[in-house]
Amino acid sequence: MEQIHTKALALLKENELVERAKKHDHAAFEELVKRNQAKIYNLGLKLLGNKEDAADLLQETFINAYYALPKFEGKSAFSTWLYRIATNNAFMKMRKKKIPLVRFESEKNDSEQPTGSFNIPDWSNDPRAHLKNEELRMLIERSIDALPGKYRTIFVLHDIEGFSTEEISKMLNLSVPAVKSRVHRSRVFLRDRLSQYFRTGFKQGVNL
């Protein structure tokens, strides 16, 4: 295969890079890595919660991708395929750390019905402003950590990364209704945890 300059590789489309990488053009594979490493590292941070595990996930995902590249058929975007590898690796890490994957700590907050009326405080339009409140930031972190691994993954993929339920169903080998149900249950779980903040704000004290 004709070797081309690294700068020229940066101009190639993703599918062109994949074809070159499949023919053992390492520079092309590395260009794919460069384009996607931030997405995978940040996915690791979101799913596993710390920099060390995110760094491990990043490395494992691209090593797995390198070996599995001949099997990549191009039916989805390369980045979507990488997400699939990364989420499988994340599940393995969660299992090793004994993080529950599908079972909620408590079912009492899982009602799918509205659980009463809330006096919603006067919220700023910018949610980032609220995160200056350290207690709220910690409450969100603990709430997300309390989500079972597979629910957290589906919530992140759908509501944070913006994948459709169809894309997630293919990525995780789940039915579309199962994905929708898990998105909903995750949202209700988090919302019920945060409802203490919605009701009272922190000035009145929140029992975590």
Next chain:
Amino acid sequence: MYLDRELDQILLDDLQEHISLCENCMAFLKTMEKTIALSRAYYHKKCGRVPKSVSEHMFYHLRIIYKKRKI
């Protein structure tokens, strides 16, 4: 499904009409939207660039693998 606007238009219209009249559903919906917005903001703040040392370490390992495959 309502939050994602994935409902059939007739059902969506019916629901919107109900929500505009039902205080509990309105509150539920608002808190769900805020939950998603706060989670997005939380993750936005948590994420960033890949540390240079992490990236270099990964490329180092990939290059070892390339060499092993050649042997």
